[in-house]
Amino acid sequence: MAEGRIPAERQRRRPTKSGVVLSGDMIVDCALRLVAQHGPDALSVRRLGAALGCDPSAVYRYFHNTDDLLLAVADRVIGESMAGFRSSDDWVADLRDMARRIHRGYREHPRIAALAAYRVTRRVHEVRAVETGIGLLLGAGFDEATAVRYYAAFVDTALGHAALDAAHLALPPERRARDDGAWRDTYQSLPADAHPQLAAVREYLPLMGENSFETALGLLLDALVARAAG
Known part of the structure; x- marks a missing residue:
């Protein structure tokens, strides 16, 4: 399997403890917010889980590890930058x-x-x-x-x-x-x-x-x- 690719069955949206449906985009949104507020150390599955109201291991259903997530976050920044070009x-x-x-x-x-x-x-x-x-x-x-x-x-x-x-x-x-x-x-x-x-x-x-x-x-x-x- 190519690095950075998650099988489709692992990308299925799942509800968090608060009932919010989890998704890869939601995790990226949360990661952007946490890093902006607290710096690089905030990019951890523990802090993401706490912020999203889900078990930290749920992040691994969408990203292999925090580096995989970081690359997704960086790609989001590129996408936002080029939007409308x-x-x-x-x-x-x-x-x-x-x-x-x-x-x-x-x-x-x-x-x-x-x-x-x-x-x-x-x-x-x-x-x-x-x-x-x-x-x-x-x-x-x-x-x-x-x-x-x-x-x-x-x-x-x-x-x-x-x-x-x-x-x-x-x-x-x-x-x-x-x-x-x-x-x-x-x-x-x-x-x-x-x-x-x-x-x-x-x-x-x-x-x-x-x-x-x-x-x-x-x-x-x-x-x-x-x-x-x-």
Whole structure:
């Protein structure tokens, strides 16, 4: 049996102790909520059982283990991010829209991003997103191997920035404020004789504390346009 696939007979909906009919989607909903509220340690069958009002072992009727559930949760985030996406006749605009959707989706679930942004879900929403992205690059005129390589760079840019943002958002507020303020409080005050390059750009150093996702995305898309034209 392929990993991540549960036989149909194990997917039958079953009532919990409170009479609510259990399902895989309900477990994923609960997992998203628990991780958002309590962090990664909340992703356990014991806590899921308590939150759902069912025997913890009931989770195993729908998912092999908590890692299997994590991948389902990550795929849900991808599905929510790509909901309503429609490709147009502008492949660059479509890739920009895709990247922003993926980045925004994981920023809305920062603790899931920290856990799973680097994972491969092997599920329906991820498959559909990969199909869409590679299709856009093939439509731009890239050959098959190049389209795959460039899509990997494209999606890693979106996911990598999402993971970085998630890690930053997960910091305690006082640490986050200290890090953000360092470019003003520390770097702008460095002596020019020891750090002439930093002194030359002193007034712009606070830009280092800003989110660089849009800048990186723009550079990547400009490079893709240039290579497509070439």
